[in-house]
Amino acid sequence: MRLARYRLRSDAPDASSVGLVIGGNGSWTVHPFADGSDLISLLALEFEAREELADAAAAGEGYAAADVVLLPPVYPVAMRDFLTFEAHVDGMEKGHGNPGAPDEWYDAPVFLFMAPHAVCGAFDEIAYPPDTERLDFELEIAAIVCKDARNVTPEEAKGVIGGYCVMNDWSARDVQGKEMKLKLGPSKGKDFATTIGPWVVTADELESHRDADGFLDLGMSVSVNDEVVGSDRSANMGWSFEQLVSHASRASWVKAGEVLASGTCASGSLAESWGRTGRLTPPPLQVGDVVSMTIEHLGTISNRIVASNEVVPQTVPARRRVPEGV
Amino acid sequence: MRLARYRLRSDAPDASSVGLVIGGNGSWTVHPFADGSDLISLLALEFEAREELADAAAAGEGYAAADVVLLPPVYPVAMRDFLTFEAHVDGMEKGHGNPGAPDEWYDAPVFLFMAPHAVCGAFDEIAYPPDTERLDFELEIAAIVCKDARNVTPEEAKGVIGGYCVMNDWSARDVQGKEMKLKLGPSKGKDFATTIGPWVVTADELESHRDADGFLDLGMSVSVNDEVVGSDRSANMGWSFEQLVSHASRASWVKAGEVLASGTCASGSLAESWGRTGRLTPPPLQVGDVVSMTIEHLGTISNRIVASNEVVPQTVPARRRVPEGV
Known part of the structure; x- marks a missing residue:
């Protein structure tokens, strides 16, 4: 089973959903789990319980790869x-x-x-x-x-x-x-x-x-x-x-x-x-x-x-406490 | 202002509250903020808004140092x-x-x-x-x-x-x-x-x-x-x-x-x-x-x-892929 975190291209940039991925490379679709589903909690479920939820997701509408942005599957603790x-x-x-x-x-x-x-x-x-x-x-x-x-x-x-x-x-x-x-x-x-x-x-x-x-x-x-x-x-x-x-x-x-x-x-x-x-x-x-x-x-x-468009602050060297050469 | 995370000694081990500390070392009391208060959010408030909440906490009942267990003030992200x-x-x-x-x-x-x-x-x-x-x-x-x-x-x-x-x-x-x-x-x-x-x-x-x-x-x-x-x-x-x-x-x-x-x-x-x-x-x-x-x-x-009472698993050495001495 493949679990993705994604947002639709039409979603707000901070949106995030969890879905089941079906299909091969390039031609996959992603099928949302119920609202509020948590990817880590899904992973922690027993095999059968996860399969049941995945079956329900697979039965629902899926989004084409072109319509979604894949997010990092986890924002690690x-x-x-x-x-x-x-x-x-x-x-x-x-x-x-x-x-x-x-x-x-x-x-x-x-x-x-x-x-x-x-x-x-x-x-x-x-x-x-x-x-x-x-x-x-x-x-x-x-x-x-x-x-x-x-x-x-x-x-x-x-x-x-x-x-x-x-x-x-x-x-x-x-x-x-x-x-x-x-x-x-x-x-x-x-x-x-x-x-x-x-x-x-x-x-x-x-x-x-x-x-x-x-x-x-x-x-x-x-x-x-x-x-x-x-x-x-x-x-x-x-x-x-x-x-x-x-x-x-x-x-x-x-x-x-x-x-x-x-x-x-x-x-x-x-x-x-x-x-x-x-x-x-x-x-x-x-x-x-x-x-x-x-x-x-x-x-x-x-x-x-x-190319980066960020304005990065300057690096500051140390304020010395031990005089140089000591 | 001093903000503590604590639990009462009578609380469950996983309990956690946020309080204002009043008094000197050894003789302080901790006064809870409203239920659900978050220490980081309190820190992020403007000075006056935080003072107002602290005044309210200070007006409430406090717990003596002996009655509380101080927790780490932050569980860092x-x-x-x-x-x-x-x-x-x-x-x-x-x-x-x-x-x-x-x-x-x-x-x-x-x-x-x-x-x-x-x-x-x-x-x-x-x-x-x-x-x-x-x-x-x-x-x-x-x-x-x-x-x-x-x-x-x-x-x-x-x-x-x-x-x-x-x-x-x-x-x-x-x-x-x-x-x-x-x-x-x-x-x-x-x-x-x-x-x-x-x-x-x-x-x-x-x-x-x-x-x-x-x-x-x-x-x-x-x-x-x-x-x-x-x-x-x-x-x-x-x-x-x-x-x-x-x-x-x-x-x-x-x-x-x-x-x-x-x-x-x-x-x-x-x-x-x-x-x-x-x-x-x-x-x-x-x-x-x-x-x-x-x-x-x-x-x-x-x-x-x-002394530790933990049973710690053994450390396992590497499975070699490059034969020794090569």
């Missing part, structure tokens, strides 16, 4: 981004002159909390952010949490994950690089946009797409202006999503409405190539570029980069 | 922690064998997003978290955002900050150290508890406590088991809170209900001493220790560390 693809870590570390993934990477899945208010829809335009000459994408898969969890085992975490979607964690690499010198964040390097969508595919739909260890195994690819520039499989994650939820929940809350993302897959960003080769090839993203990401059974997101 | 105290950065960097704060620190205020669901109340017990032998505190001051903001100047940011409170960003230094090897986060090193409280002091109350550059200038101190172990002044921040809000809002949303924290002040954590001296003196926190933090005009928070 928190958003964690992990770092689970070994080959990506390896490439990024080599870019920093290190031999490869450090031992600490293998011990436990590390993550950061992301800007939860930066999420945008599957086909939204992305304003080119300030201060960067190295705009990049990150191809990721994201799990949508539908129940509160604390100290859950990976087995218990299965019931906590409502579904999955495609994610593009847009990244300003030069901004990010400066921030990471302070060993925190990154923050401004990633807080301007994160695409999630096009909709949530419920976890039950994907049960048959797991490998022998229970890892989701879906093909992932990213193209810039219709040219494929990276691809991988989700089964190359170092941990399953259930293991990630379990780890995040250790002596801590993971709450309904959170998004947990895989981190970048191998070749799922330009910076990884830059790191491996020492050259800016392919070049950083520019205004006019269209970045499209497809994950098998989850669908496609596609965003065009446009 | 997002939480950013900055790194604004130069002397703290200097100490931490020296602990890692570096010469001091790097140039990048001076250029722009860096921050990380924190676990928003880890907030706890001013006098809550803190369960000793798993996997650490280096439990530490961080003395910080936090601003409560009461209006949505994007691309605001520092001047405009004044109206966005509703008030301030004391914050203890509890930190498991050994867990955090491993995570920071991956240059992300930290995540599990800080996601088990963050104390904020005891209440929010509205920004208007603090206008007379600014230095010549407009920086809030409040004395800050932290004690362990009644012995003062660190103190500083908030005016030693490298940026004012208005500058932090402005920076965070650059091409990004800062939303009502967010918390923006200063980062650790100088001598506001044990790790800074450990870094400067190379010895674990004072020793890491233990079960039974009481950490108390006071900021002038904001009040005192005080938390006792207790």
Whole structure:
């Protein structure tokens, strides 16, 4: 089952409805659930109860793709981004002159909390952010949490994950690089946009797409202006999503409405190539570029980069307390 | 004006009310606002409108401190922690064998997003978290955002900050150290508890406590088991809170209900001493220790560390895709 958050093109810009998606890529329709339906609550329902509501929605009128704007399926109550693809870590570390993934990477899945208010829809335009000459994408898969969890085992975490979607964690690499010198964040390097969508595919739909260890195994690819520039499989994650939820929940809350993302897959960003080769090839993203990401059974997101029309306040340097040179 | 979120000791554990605090430390009472009042909305009101509601609350019955449990004044929609105290950065960097704060620190205020669901109340017990032998505190001051903001100047940011409170960003230094090897986060090193409280002091109350550059200038101190172990002044921040809000809002949303924290002040954590001296003196926190933090005009928070009774799931190492040694 695919659940979308959308508004009609004729709706007010802040309108938001939840619907069932029927049909294939390009020729789908979206059928509204009853007014006031909540996407996370639908995900948390038992299979049969959700099917019943979906049947009722499917029986009602649907809207054609051309008539709707897909919104982020979730406005997250928190958003964690992990770092689970070994080959990506390896490439990024080599870019920093290190031999490869450090031992600490293998011990436990590390993550950061992301800007939860930066999420945008599957086909939204992305304003080119300030201060960067190295705009990049990150191809990721994201799990949508539908129940509160604390100290859950990976087995218990299965019931906590409502579904999955495609994610593009847009990244300003030069901004990010400066921030990471302070060993925190990154923050401004990633807080301007994160695409999630096009909709949530419920976890039950994907049960048959797991490998022998229970890892989701879906093909992932990213193209810039219709040219494929990276691809991988989700089964190359170092941990399953259930293991990630379990780890995040250790002596801590993971709450309904959170998004947990895989981190970048191998070749799922330009910076990884830059790191491996020492050259800016392919070049950083520019205004006019269209970045499209497809994950098998989850669908496609596609965003065009446009010039920003925002007036951004100046960055202010620190007021020094320790005199320079001391 | 001081605004608290609280429940009566006789209330259900998930009850929550908003009240006006009257009186001095130790002998205060809390007077409920009308049912359904929202603390962030109260902060966002114009001065006169808030005063009127406060007068009405003050005229009503109050509850004695002994009868209430103070809750976190905000359950944040997002939480950013900055790194604004130069002397703290200097100490931490020296602990890692570096010469001091790097140039990048001076250029722009860096921050990380924190676990928003880890907030706890001013006098809550803190369960000793798993996997650490280096439990530490961080003395910080936090601003409560009461209006949505994007691309605001520092001047405009004044109206966005509703008030301030004391914050203890509890930190498991050994867990955090491993995570920071991956240059992300930290995540599990800080996601088990963050104390904020005891209440929010509205920004208007603090206008007379600014230095010549407009920086809030409040004395800050932290004690362990009644012995003062660190103190500083908030005016030693490298940026004012208005500058932090402005920076965070650059091409990004800062939303009502967010918390923006200063980062650790100088001598506001044990790790800074450990870094400067190379010895674990004072020793890491233990079960039974009481950490108390006071900021002038904001009040005192005080938390006792207790043994955890949680059964925590095991951490699982990565499933390797790149064979070892390649």
